[in-house]
Amino acid sequence: MSPRSIAACLAVATCLAPNAAMSGPAAPDAVELDMLEVTATGAPAPRGLNLATPAPSASRLGLTPLQTPASVDVIPGAVVRERGQITVNEAVTQNGVGIASTASPGTGNSAFSARGFVGTNSVMRLYDGVRLYTSTQTFPFDTWNVARIEVLRGPASVLYGEGAVGGVIDVVPKRPTFTDVSEARVGFGSDYTRRVAAGSGGPISDVLAYRLDVSRNAGAGWLRPNGDFENLAVSGSLLYRPSADLAVTLSNDYGDTAPERYWGSPLVNGRVPRILRDTNFNVADSEIRWRDNWTVLKAEWSPSADLSVRNVAYRMTSDRFYRNAEGSAFLPATGLVQRSLFAEIRHDQEQIGNRLDATLRGDVFGLPSRTVLGAEVNRIRYRHINNRPYGGTDLVDPFAFVPGRFINLAGTAPGYENVVDQYALFAENRLVLTKELSLVTGLRYDAPIIRGADLRAGTRFRSDFEALSWRAGLVYQPRPDVSLYAQVATAVDPVGNFVSLQPAQKDFRLSTGRQVEIGAKGLFWAGTAEWTLAGYRIVKDNLVSAVPGQPGVGVQVGSQSSQGFEAALSLSPWENWRLDANLALLHAQYDDFSQTVAGRVVSYAGNFPVDVPERVANLWLAWAFAPRWEARLGVQHVGPMASDFANLLLRPDYTLLNTVLDYRPDPGSRLSLRVYNLTDEVYAAARGGNATSLLLGRPRTVELIYDVVF
Numbered sequence: 001m002s003p004r005s006i007a008a009c010l011a012v013a014t015c016l017a018p019n020a021a022m023s024g025p026a027a028p029d030a031v032e033l034d035m036l037e038v039t040a041t042g043a044p045a046p047r048g049l050n051l052a053t054p055a056p057s058a059s060r061l062g063l064t065p066l067q068t069p070a071s072v073d074v075i076p077g078a079v080v081r082e083r084g085q086i087t088v089n090e091a092v093t094q095n096g097v098g099i100a101s102t103a104s105p106g107t108g109n110s111a112f113s114a115r116g117f118v119g120t121n122s123v124m125r126l127y128d129g130v131r132l133y134t135s136t137q138t139f140p141f142d143t144w145n146v147a148r149i150e151v152l153r154g155p156a157s158v159l160y161g162e163g164a165v166g167g168v169i170d171v172v173p174k175r176p177t178f179t180d181v182s183e184a185r186v187g188f189g190s191d192y193t194r195r196v197a198a199g200s201g202g203p204i205s206d207v208l209a210y211r212l213d214v215s216r217n218a219g220a221g222w223l224r225p226n227g228d229f230e231n232l233a234v235s236g237s238l239l240y241r242p243s244a245d246l247a248v249t250l251s252n253d254y255g256d257t258a259p260e261r262y263w264g265s266p267l268v269n270g271r272v273p274r275i276l277r278d279t280n281f282n283v284a285d286s287e288i289r290w291r292d293n294w295t296v297l298k299a300e301w302s303p304s305a306d307l308s309v310r311n312v313a314y315r316m317t318s319d320r321f322y323r324n325a326e327g328s329a330f331l332p333a334t335g336l337v338q339r340s341l342f343a344e345i346r347h348d349q350e351q352i353g354n355r356l357d358a359t360l361r362g363d364v365f366g367l368p369s370r371t372v373l374g375a376e377v378n379r380i381r382y383r384h385i386n387n388r389p390y391g392g393t394d395l396v397d398p399f400a401f402v403p404g405r406f407i408n409l410a411g412t413a414p415g416y417e418n419v420v421d422q423y424a425l426f427a428e429n430r431l432v433l434t435k436e437l438s439l440v441t442g443l444r445y446d447a448p449i450i451r452g453a454d455l456r457a458g459t460r461f462r463s464d465f466e467a468l469s470w471r472a473g474l475v476y477q478p479r480p481d482v483s484l485y486a487q488v489a490t491a492v493d494p495v496g497n498f499v500s501l502q503p504a505q506k507d508f509r510l511s512t513g514r515q516v517e518i519g520a521k522g523l524f525w526a527g528t529a530e531w532t533l534a535g536y537r538i539v540k541d542n543l544v545s546a547v548p549g550q551p552g553v554g555v556q557v558g559s560q561s562s563q564g565f566e567a568a569l570s571l572s573p574w575e576n577w578r579l580d581a582n583l584a585l586l587h588a589q590y591d592d593f594s595q596t597v598a599g600r601v602v603s604y605a606g607n608f609p610v611d612v613p614e615r616v617a618n619l620w621l622a623w624a625f626a627p628r629w630e631a632r633l634g635v636q637h638v639g640p641m642a643s644d645f646a647n648l649l650l651r652p653d654y655t656l657l658n659t660v661l662d663y664r665p666d667p668g669s670r671l672s673l674r675v676y677n678l679t680d681e682v683y684a685a686a687r688g689g690n691a692t693s694l695l696l697g698r699p700r701t702v703e704l705i706y707d708v709v710f
Contacts, residue, residue: 069473098584108138116562116588117166155491189703264688326689353378
């Protein structure tokens with residue numbers, strides 16, 4: 001395929017040319033269809049890094065990644081589904097640069113490591129540009145309704161508040177357009193996996209359009225017993241556009257998932273024997289259930305060419321339930337497995353909020369300027385019901401396993417309730433200094449207030465925090481399709497998730513972070529090939545150290561730093577071939593961190609942070625080897641990680657191979673044979689429920705999927 005042919009395909013996929021992107025975001029009436037775009041050979045249109053496509057998650061100024069002094073990934077939903085990535089976790093880690101999964105049931109099967117920092121307190125999750133303030137992120141989980149995923153790497157508190165030292169991941173769902181489209185999917189796979197999904201959208205009238213997506217997945221799972229899973233996702237939205245300058249969208253997204261009840265496999269001599277790989281040591285009456293509902297009313301009004309106003313009002317409810325034996329340890333003396341941490345927990349949460357901002361365009365001292373001014377408020381009510389302390393143990397035979405029943409020693413009752421009120425003011429500006437040089441700045445002030453109540457002890461507390469975050473970056477474009485940039489940014493992280501803050505943490509200060517980043521990015525071959533390079537250093541202060549013998553108590557000390565290099569490349573090196581690759585190399589360490597262990601102070605300075613890999617790489621190679629046929633090979637490599645502060649428990653690196661073979665009977669349909677973990681590698685996907693266990697990744701599995709657009 002020639003560069004000219006690829007350029008034509010990119011145009012079909014609505015990727016903007018570099019020169020067009022320089023003038024700002026796409027026109028209000030522009031729509032991006034998530035359809036099965038095909039070339040004359042029947043192969044899907046390549047999409048690349050999307051450097052010239054506006055990325056709202058990285059800036060509210062309507063900038064493209066080329067115009068933004070930061071590292072930004074834009075991952076189209078069509079690419080995600082072509083590569084067989086069923087979950088958001090897979091889509092982010094197998095396509096994003098330097099992002100590794102740290103997911104477990106305790107994090108809602110959705111948590112990430114980015115640039116040396118880990119978890120929901122440092123790597124923020126958004127849905128359609130709005131943050132979900134949860135202690136356990138469980139929605140969204142399915143990629144069927146995803147229009148695109150945007151990843152902003154590095155501090156982002158200036159955009160979204162506390163909790164984004166490592167970066168931000170924004171899942172943008174499909175929304176209504178005034179073009180008719182209907183699509184469906186059916187699939188079957190290993191372990192009785194079944195998948196079915198359908199979506200439809202288009203105009204109801206000249207001023208009203210709709211979108212509806214439903215997906216359901218279920219299966220027996222590869223673990224025995226309690227490895228079965230099922231989930232349902234429903235997304236619906238209405239767009240009212242009475243004129244070109246006004247659009248109002250009402251949407252509701254619902255998710256109900258019951259994942260596999262798996263908290264890890266016990267280590268035997270430092271590893272999990274293959275003979276125990278498929279055994280799930282949870283109890284017979286275990287249960288995990290997550291229900292989320294998300295309602296949003298969004299209004300966008302542009303009364304003039306120089307002014308745009310946006311308002312987003314939302315309400316989210318989450319109901320989560322856990323009843324599991326979360327810990328397991330192999331006892332060499334007896335050859336038995338001891339189970340522990342019998343925990344029954346329910347989360348009940350409601351979040352209500354509103355964000356209002358205005359974009360102003362004009363001149364400052366004769367220089368073109370674009371400014372966003374805004375305010376955000378929200379209230380979160382979070383109730384935690386539990387059976388603390390999570391006691392109880394029993395012994396099971398790993399080779400003649402009988403699941404047994406849940407042990408509840410303390411009884412389950414309401415534990416605590418927190419109410420969090422958050423207020424924020426923010427501003428962004430882009431000032432065009434010369435034709436080639438622009439200055440992008442941002443400022444945000446946050447004032448969260450936490451009111452906590454211990455429902456058992458009858459005590460209450462209040463904590464007031466303040467945080468000021470800022471960033472400033474220069475972008476130099478010697479050519480319209482090449483950018484060189486430098487940025488300085490600050491961020492704040494909470495001492496724990498605000499919604500679950502404990503009395504022992506109420507007087508802690510916010511952890512603070514600062515980053516320096518330089519980079520370059522560009523397009524070549526008439527915009528059909530794209531590349532990015534970035535180098536950075538981040539320092540985070542005010543870490544928290546536990547006090548032994550006093551659960552939930554700690555002191556605030558220390559610092560952590562990371563520095564690294566990231567690169568990405570997307571191109572078509574030969575006719576009918578497409579290559580997408582990225583690499584992240586990282587050195588992260590505790591600079592000043594210690595704990596008192598067995599009566600003596602132990603320093604962890606110089607050690608690797610927990611759950612942080614020092615290298616992450618992805619490669620996707622696509623080959624349209626015949627008319628209507630295309631093969632894909634994905635390679636995902638994640639370096640070794642530490643499971644403890646002392647770095648005595650290390651998880652080895654792993655490399656996964658995923659393959660896809662597509663056949664297109666006609667331009668609107670695709671039959672895909674997918675093989676995950678082709679080499680059947682046994683690998684640790686995350687830490688287990690305790691220090692003596694590991695969560696293993698799935699073995700080799702096969703699925704056959706049929707997609708159709710009509």
